[in-house]
Amino acid sequence: MKVLSITPTYFPQVGGIESVVRELAVRTSGPGVQVDVAHVSPKLAQPSVDELDGLKVYRVPVAGNRLAGYARDFGRLAAGYDLLHVHDPQLMMLTGNVLLQCRHIPAVLSTHGGFRHTTRHRSIKWLHERLLMRSLLRHYRKILATSESDTAYFSQFSDRVEKCENGIAYAKFQQGLLTGAPDASKWIYWGRWSRNKRIDAVIDTVAMARDQGIAIDLLIAGPDFDNLRESLQDQIRALKLDRSVRLHPYIEDAALMHELQQRTVFVTGSEYEGFGVGILEAMAAGKIVLCRDIAPINGFVERGVNGFFLGFERSAVDMATVRELTGLDATRCAAMSEAAQRKAKRYDWDSVAQQFSAHYAQALAAES
Template sequence: MRILHVTPTYYPNVGGIEAVIRNMCRELRERGHDVAVAHLETGLSQGQDRDEECDFPIYRIPLLGHRLLGLAPGLRKIAKEYDILHVHDPQLMAITGSVLLYARIMPRVLSSHGFYGHTKNLSQFKALHQKLAFPRLLKSYHSVLAASKSDFAHASLYADNIELFENGINVAAFAPQQPLSEKDLHRWIYWGRISQNKRPDLLVDLVKACADRGHNIHLTITGRPFDDMQSTLKARLADLDMPDHFDLRPPMDDAALKATMAQAGVFASASEYEGFGLTFIEAMAAGLGIICRDAEPMSEFANSSGAGIAVDFRDVDRAAAQVCDFLDQHANTISASARRFAAKYNWSDKICDLERVYDSALSAHNTPSSTKRS
C-alpha cells in the first residue's frame, strides 16, 4: 500500500505530531508498505529530502497564505502517486482545505491530535469554525482517528465516522537502562515546548511548595522556547534563588535526554491541554512516574496506571501536599506500574488496527488494496 502522511509540521520541527508520524511510518515500512510525508507549511521551498533515521521521502510543499487560510497547490502532483492520504490536521483548516481542493477524489483518513484546543488563541474564530465548518470537514474523511477519549467525545457530537485510535510509542526505545529500584522520585524532569500553554512556571511553584514541606525536589526543564515563557521562567527562577532545585537547559538530543531521564524518577507537567499526551507515555515507558494537571487525557493516564497523580495547580499548596503523600506511599511501585501501563501503547501492537482503517477506506472508494507484504 502506498501511504502519504500529510502534515503541517515535520522534522526538523520537534513535537508530538512529528514523533507520531515518524513512528507510524517506521512501523508501516517494516510491514512492507511504501510511505512518505508531505510537509505543508508557510515559508517552505518546494523540494524533497529524506528522513534519514527511518529512510522514507519527505516532500516539502509551501503553504501559500496562512496556516489557517492557505493553499498548497504543490500537493496535487505528489498525492496522485499514492493510494491513500493520512492527514494530520488538528485545526481542520488550511491542510484539510488543500486536501479537498487538490486531492478530493482520493481516500483519506484524519488523525485528530487534540483538534485545536491546545490554546485559547482565536477563540471566537474557532467557535465560528466549529459551528459552521467542523462537522462538514469531519465528514469529508472516511474515518477520523481520535487520539484520545476526549477527542472522541468531542468529535462524536458532530459526526459518526469517529473511532478511538490512541497514539503509540516505540516502547523499547525508552526502556530504562538501570534497575527500577534505583529511580530517584525526588528528581523530576519536564521535556517539551517551553510555552505559555505548557505552564512550566507552575511546576516551579510546585517544586518550591514541596521543598517547603521537606521534599527536596530537583527539576530539570528542557525544551525549545516557543513564546515569551522562557524569559518569564528565567525571571521566576532568579527570584527564587534555589539553584540546587532547578536546572533550565536548552533542547537535548536523544542521547542526552535519555541519560537525564535515566537519573530521574518523575516526569512532571502542568500543561493546560494535551491532544494525546505522548510524552507522558514515553516517560512511563522509561519507568518514570507522572505528575500532571487534573485534566484529560493526562489525568486518565495518572489515575488508571497507579503510577501518577493529577492535581489542581490553582491551589499549589494543596497540590504539593498531595504529591508528597503520593511519592511517600507509592515509592516502591511507581516505576513498575508505569512500564506496565506504557506497554499497552506499543506501536507494533497497534499498527494492525491502522492497516484495517486504511483497508476500509480503500474499499469504500473501490480502490484495490495492496496490503500483501513484500
C-alpha cells in the same frame, strides 16, 4: 498501497505529533505498503525532499499561515498516492489544501485533540466549529479519534469517527529506566515549551515545595516552541531557584536517556492533551507521573499506583501531594515504576500500528 502522511510539523522538531507521524510511517511501511511523509508548513522556506528512517520526507512550504494558506504543487505531490493520512488538529490549512488540490484521493484524518487546547482565536474557532466542521469532516472516509474525549467531541459532527489511539516507542524509552536508587525529589519535564504546557506552574510548585522545606531538583528540557525561555529564566531567578531548576532548550536522544536514568518523576502542568504521548513515554521509562487530573491523561495515570494529580495552584492539597510523593521509599517507588511501565506497554507501536493498517485497508475499500 501508497500512503502519504501529511503533517504540519515533523522531525527535527520534537513533540507529540512529530513522534506519532514518524513512528507510524516507519511501523506501517512494509511489503506491499509504501508510506511517505509530507511536512506542510509556512515555516518552510524552500521545497525539498530527503530520506529519513528509510522514508521519503517532502518539505512543502505554505504561502500564508498554519490556519489559512496555499501549498503550491501539493496536489501534484499527492497525486501519486492511494490514500492520504492527514494529521490536522486545526482542520484548517492542511484540510483546505487537501480539498482544493486532491479531493479525489481517499483520505483519513487523525484528530490529535483538535484545536481546543488554548482559548486563543476563540471567536474564529467558534465560527469554524459551527459553520465548517461538518462539511470538512465529510470528506474523510474515517476520522481516527486519538482519545475517548476526541471520540465524543468529533462524533457530534460526523458518524465516521472511530477511536484509534496513538502509540509510543516503548523499547526506546526503556533505555531511560533509573540506574541508581530512586529519589522522588528528582523531577524532569521534557516536551514542547508551549503556553498550554504551563511550565511556569511547575516552577511555582518547586518554589512552594522549597518554602515548605522540600528541595526539588527539576530539569526542563525540550524545544522552545513559544519562545518562553527568557520568561522562564526570569521566573527562576525571581523565585531564587537557580540551584533547583535547570533549563535545557533542546536535548538529543542520548542525553535525554542519560537524564531519565537519573530521575524518578515526570512532571507536567499541561492544561490540555490531545492524547498524552509524552506522558506514556515517561511511563515507559518507569517514571512516576505528576500531572493534572484531566482527560485523556487521567486514563493513563492512577493516583498512588503509577502517579499523582496536582491542581498546580500552590494549595494545601497540592502541598500534601508533593509531600506524599517525595516521601516515598525505594520499595514504593519501584512498585509505581513497574506499574507505569505495564500501562505504557499497552501502547507499544508494535501492536498499535496494526490497527492503523487495518483502518487504511478499510478506508480504501469504503465508498466515499
